[in-house]
Amino acid sequence: VTVYLVGAGPGDPDLLTVRATRLLARADVVVTDRLVDPRVLRLVAPGALVVDVGKRAGATDPAAAQARISAQLVEHGARGVTVVRLKGGDPFVFGRGAEELDALRSAGIDVEIVPGLTSALALPALAGVPVTERGVASSVVVATGHDVDGAVRAVLAAPRDATVVLLMAVANRGAIAARLLDAGRAPSTPVAVIERGASSQERRIPTTLEQLGDAEIESPAVLIVGPVAARLEAHDQKEVAPSQDRAVATVA
Amino acid sequence: VTVYLVGAGPGDPDLLTVRATRLLARADVVVTDRLVDPRVLRLVAPGALVVDVGKRAGATDPAAAQARISAQLVEHGARGVTVVRLKGGDPFVFGRGAEELDALRSAGIDVEIVPGLTSALALPALAGVPVTERGVASSVVVATGHDVDGAVRAVLAAPRDATVVLLMAVANRGAIAARLLDAGRAPSTPVAVIERGASSQERRIPTTLEQLGDAEIESPAVLIVGPVAARLEAHDQKEVAPSQDRAVATVA
Numbered sequence A, B: 001v002t003v004y005l006v007g008a009g010p011g012d013p014d015l016l017t018v019r020a021t022r023l024l025a026r027a028d029v030v031v032t033d034r035l036v037d038p039r040v041l042r043l044v045a046p047g048a049l050v051v052d053v054g055k056r057a058g059a060t061d062p063a064a065a066q067a068r069i070s071a072q073l074v075e076h077g078a079r080g081v082t083v084v085r086l087k088g089g090d091p092f093v094f095g096r097g098a099e100e101l102d103a104l105r106s107a108g109i110d111v112e113i114v115p116g117l118t119s120a121l122a123l124p125a126l127a128g129v130p131v132t133e134r135g136v137a138s139s140v141v142v143a144t145g146h147d148v149d150g151a152v153r154a155v156l157a158a159p160r161d162a163t164v165v166l167l168m169a170v171a172n173r174g175a176i177a178a179r180l181l182d183a184g185r186a187p188s189t190p191v192a193v194i195e196r197g198a199s200s201q202e203r204r205i206p207t208t209l210e211q212l213g214d215a216e217i218e219s220p221a222v223l224i225v226g227p228v229a230a231r232l233e234a235h236d237q238k239e240v241a242p243s244q245d246r247a248v249a250t251v252a
Helices: A018-026 A053-057 A062-078 A097-106 A119-126 A148-157 A173-182 A227-231 A242-251 B018-026 B053-057 B062-078 B097-106 B119-126 B148-157 B173-182 B227-231 B242-251
Strands: A003-007 A029-032 A049-052 A083-087 A111-114 A139-144 A163-167 A190-195 A203-208 A221-225 B003-007 B029-032 B049-052 B083-087 B111-114 B139-144 B163-167 B190-195 B203-208 B221-225
Touching (some): A003 A062, A003 A097, A018 A111, A018 B018, A049 A053, A097 A111, A119 A163, A148 A163, A148 A173, A163 A227, A190 A227, B003 B062, B018 B083, B029 B053, B029 B062, B053 B062, B062 B083, B119 B139, B119 B163, B119 B190, B119 B221, B148 B163, B221 B227
Parallel strands (some): A003 A083, A029 A049, B029 B083
Antiparallel strands (some): A139 B139, A190 A221
């Protein structure tokens, strides 16, 4: 294997898999995304080449940017060195991992997939929200809020007792909430928002469908819609990584 | 914190989180389930008490069995020692973690949740199946096949391009497939089955909705229904953990 598609999890390096930490320590090249936590990158061996494709890609033409990333992976992979392609969360849960896998395989390069904790499930868990709960939530739907129609369809199609987790929904939260209210969903439907989850800046915001559009939320955030959202717990400082605590103490 | 609700992931110990391995190494008591891979339990420190509640619980009355497990956790937690409650996959994805969390909190015991990789997402990834793919699968639904009605509802409600992952669906696979065919789903709809995933006995079975009832499948298995299921890759022996390889070699 020369290229590893590795999930970096939600942020805290302790939530990486053992396999991911080992691969980061022995990679020659690490190709990383904007969403990967800087603390995770500290696990890369000194001397390894770290390529941040999140910044280089630009936002004007996502398809062209993705093609450039795939081409870079093929280029590094063809050299026969150990390449780790690091993606926030899980490479196959809205990570466009399939496109990179296909590009690498087409070029005859061996690829191994190392799944990671997706923010869609791990951040609710860390905040005390079980996405399934006996008698309360019998299924979970993960969708993106990038496209308003798709997000509205996913929420409305889901059984009433399902938990719906929306990723990349901050910009469209008002439009999505308005459409769900128009479709007859109760204004009091609980919504839990976890902003900058598993980082030292994590904020947990309990809200409702009616209040969602006006709530102050910044990207990246995970939105949880459904009965379990009411279980959101206040943020517990113990979950902040020790190194971050020290940094804050030094500043203060 | 005295009790940690920890996800043990899909089986391979390299797919545990770093935090889970550290907690297993320093736990005084580990309370484990039937579904946890024996290789994961080898990470428990010598001298720690390992309680297997999967075997003791019995199948006659699940609610009573669950109440007994919660009572045991409270008992150990109240002693002030470090207790790890280990669950296959993720504690909050069909793991009944919420019930144990509530029982412990009600007893005044501090609890921390350590999410794990759920088989529902990690096993497809390891088998080359992206649960989301641009232009192919725009959302993912995770449901249980334990209840035929619920599983059928989850599949039929999902948008046509969604990926539906069913856990605990082996026994009811024929009934679920028949109901979906009756509802007009195409007999050729691809279904990917991953049996005993992330273990040395892993089997990957590509099938269709029409063939699912007759396919030979044993529990535990994950069923993937949707367009991405056609991407299931043949099993790659490289994914078997080295320790298992050695054991097999010694026997042969």
